[in-house]
Amino acid sequence: MQEVIDYLKVDPKGVYLDLTFGRGGHTAALLDRLTTGRVIALDRDKSAIEAGHERFMNESGKLQLMCEKFSSVSEIVREPVQGILADLGISRDQIEDANRGFSFQRQGPLRMTMDAKQALTAKEIVNHYDERQLADLIYQFGEERRSRRIARAIVRERPIRDTTHLAEVVEKAVPRTSFRQRHKSQIHPATRTFQAIRIAVNDEIGEVEKLLATAPLMLAPGGRMTVISFHSLEDRVVKHSFRQWNTRGVLEVLTRRIVRPSTEEIAGNPASRSAKLRAAERTELEWPQ
Ligand SMILES: C[S@@+](CC[C@H](N)C(=O)[O-])C[C@H]1O[C@@H](n2cnc3c(N)ncnc32)[C@H](O)[C@@H]1O
Structure with missing residues (x-):
């Protein structure tokens, strides 16, 4: 969490995109650092968004919640943003709800859909x-x-x-x-x-590929993007995509190596142990050229 916030170099007046709202942990950390800034948060899981409306009732002026897939974010959000965050995978709420069928430790139906309508x-x-x-x-x-x-x-x-x-x-x-x-x-x-x-x-790899094909172009110059992945397949997509954008002069990769959680964070949150963080910054280059 701390590393994500540090890499985003939060501008209190900026607009931030949390692409994977979940329980809103990262959104809350962003909101704490904003004055006139705003967070636009997405999740494809309707129940996450509904719970978010309740939890952040008093922040409605600074937070816009949307039940959408992040692969289509560039069609939904039309303004330049100062930061983009994606914390991939599933949330603890999703794993712990036996009815969603994500966990082999809980008896439940064979579902595993993040979006219940799917x-x-x-x-x-x-x-x-x-x-x-x-x-x-x-x-x-x-x-x-x-x-x-x-x-x-x-x-x-x-x-x-x-x-x-x-x-x-x-x-x-x-x-x-x-x-x-x-x-x-x-x-x-x-x-x-x-x-x-x-x-x-959930076509998770396809979602990340589609996201990374356009999301860097949504960043204002100097804006930053951080992605946390939990397995090597996703991380590979992020690494290659960041590299390609770097070669095209659109992004500057800030993390030459994967950033991993500290031992203290793992002790407090064992689920974070396989998290891999990568970050990049939008250059001044005009696009499309
Ligand atoms: C690891 S959790 C995020 C936890 C969140 N950062 C927090 O602090 O509570 C991932 C969330 O992203 C959502 N998600 C995964 N893939 C998505 C996609 N393609 N589009 C939108 N939301 C997605 C999941 O439904 C889940 O709620």
Whole structure:
């Protein structure tokens, strides 16, 4: 959190875009530093926006909340902004709500949609994709080397009823002992499979690619953009995109290396342990040329 705020170099009179409002933690930190400035905050999850209206009732003059996907932000927000923040992934509210189906530790429906109205759910992928599609997706988005084995087990066990059923099938296909030896980690064997399905359901990589294709052009000269990602796939997209904009003279990358949370932050918020932060600043260059 501190690093994000430091990198944004908040101008108290500036306009800031929080692309992933969630529970509003970053928005609150921005609002605290603004005088006449404003925050425009987006989230594709309607319940996050509704909770935000309640939490920030007294800030309505300084905060505009919108239920939108960030891939279309440049069509929605037409003014230059001093800062853009994206904190990718899912929020704690989403993970903790068993009904959303994001967690393998809570019994719930196979949904995993950030936007409740969305038609494609985890159920469609898990119970209807063919074995090859499923294996490819688990391999690509979960970086899971045992994807074929897991996909075979899922297909054999269909119909998969719910999240705990899916976690059990994966755990049976990739037993904990051999999984630990291979990955030298304590993560649950279903972690990567759940991550992969969630990324596919929400087209998370596509969203970040579309965002980064236009968002830097929304920054006023000297404006800054920070992106926090939680897995290497997203981080790769951010790194390459920032580099390309840097080469075109539009952005100057401020983080030569990934910024990671401090040990104190990890101690207080263990979920932050895999966060990767990158930041860039808009140059003075006119665009389009
Ligand atoms: C990690 S949480 C953000 C937490 C937030 N920074 C806070 O301080 O509470 C990510 C949020 O981004 C939202 N989100 C993810 N992808 C999105 C997208 N493509 N468009 C809009 N919102 C998105 C999720 O619904 C979730 O609420």
